[in-house]
Amino acid sequence: MLIEVHHASVNFGEVRYLGFQRAGAVLGYDAAGYVVRAAADGTGPTVGERVVAFGAGAWAQRAAFGTDSVATVPAELDLAAAAALPLVGITALRTLRAAGPVAGRRVLVTGASGGVGRLAVQLARLGGGHVIASVGSAQRGAGLRELGAGEVVVGLDAVGEPVDVVLECLGGAHLVAAWNLLRPGGTLQSIGWASNEPAVFPPNSIFALGPAKTLQSFGDATNPGPDLTTLVGLATRGAVCVPVGWQGSWTRIHEAIDALLGRQILGKAVIDIPQVNGGTVVG
Numbered sequence: 395m396l397i398e399v400h401h402a403s404v405n406f407g408e409v410r411y412l413g414f415q416r417a418g419a420v421l422g423y424d425a426a427g428y429v430v431r432a433a434a435d436g437t438g439p440t441v442g443e444r445v446v447a448f449g450a451g452a453w454a455q456r457a458a459f460g461t462d463s464v465a466t467v468p469a470e471l472d473l474a475a476a477a478a479l480p481l482v483g484i485t486a487l488r489t490l491r492a493a494g495p496v497a498g499r500r501v502l503v504t505g506a507s508g509g510v511g512r513l514a515v516q517l518a519r520l521g522g523g524h525v526i527a528s529v530g531s532a533q534r535g536a537g538l539r540e541l542g543a544g545e546v547v548v549g550l551d552a553v554g555e556p557v558d559v560v561l562e563c564l565g566g567a568h569l570v571a572a573w574n575l576l577r578p579g580g581t582l583q584s585i586g587w588a589s590n591e592p593a594v595f596p597p598n599s600i601f602a603l604g605p606a607k608t609l610q611s612f613g614d615a616t617n618p619g620p621d622l623t624t625l626v627g628l629a630t631r632g633a634v635c636v637p638v639g640w641q642g643s644w645t646r647i648h649e650a651i652d653a654l655l656g657r658q659i660l661g662k663a664v665i666d667i668p669q670v671n672g673g674t675v676v677g
């Protein structure tokens with residue numbers, strides 16, 4: 395299906411790892427807009443429907459996606475907010491699921507000020523967890539208590555008791571410190587490596603008495619449609635607040651990138667994409 399893209403996300407990984415893209419590649423993964431051509435096999439949303447999509451090539455006025463990679467967006471949800479959801483929302487949702495039930499458990503989220511972090515805090519709280527949100531400064535923690543964090547800490551030395559689950563976004567020394575905070579039987583989901591620092595585990599630091607501690611990688615972007623539908627539903631009924639911290643025209647994308655890499659955005663950056671001749675679909 396072909397989508398007229400009105401808004402797209404700018405994600406940390408997309409800009410940090412630009413060098414891995416081939417020259418001329420259309421960048422971006424999160425798009426929201428209107429269907430201008432339905433899928434040839436007759437499945438999926440029809441022409442004129444508001445949709446959000448996850449897949450390569452999102453920073454474009456028009457982009458093609460498989461029908462397994464889209465969700466329809468109800469009129470009550472802002473399309474720009476929908477565009478902020480896919481990559482970070484799917485990541486937070488799937489890593490939480492992989493960690494198992496969190497009701498009554500202590501869940502540590504590192505890099506909680508960012509896009510994945512702000513979604514993870516809310517979803518873990520919705521699941522009944524006690525959420526400890528770790529951020530780089532008190533200022534970067536703004537709004538996290540309102541999103542459901544029971545504690546907001548600056549640095550992991552401030553975490554008083556062991557935790558059952560870690561959603562880890564920073565890598566390096568944070569990953570090692572978070573592992574040390576994990577209870578026997580607990581699970582650490584290694585999501586990202588924003589610090590770009592090596593992680594050094596001292597001898598025997600992986601050893602733990604009792605049930606095994608687990609460290610899992612994450613990188614599963616398959617069949618995103620059903621999870622996108624779940625996230626859109628949660629956002630539409632206000633169960634999660636979509637954390638858009640920066641929004642502006644795609645002609646200002648350099649500002650969004652600088653702010654994202656400079657750790658100045660609380661949550662997500664969303665670019666608005668103007669349409670040629672105003673577009674074919676009236677939004």
Ligand SMILES: NC(=O)c1ccc[n+]([C@@H]2O[C@H](COP(=O)([O-])OP(=O)(O)OC[C@H]3O[C@@H](n4cnc5c(N)ncnc54)[C@H](OP(=O)(O)O)[C@@H]3O)[C@@H](O)[C@H]2O)c1
Nearest residue numbers: 406407505507508509510529530534586587588589612657
């Ligand atoms: N595995 C996957 O499939 C997957 C999917 C999505 C994202 N990711 C990765 O997960 C991480 C988080 O993604 P995101 O979209 O939430 O990014 P984000 O919005 O930029 O948030 C990342 C947070 O990390 C902290 N940070 C940034 N640069 C840092 C540095 N040099 N040293 C220490 N802390 C730093 C910042 O928090 P403070 O300013 O509060 O310190 C920032 O808020 C990224 O590494 C991303 O590539 C992986």
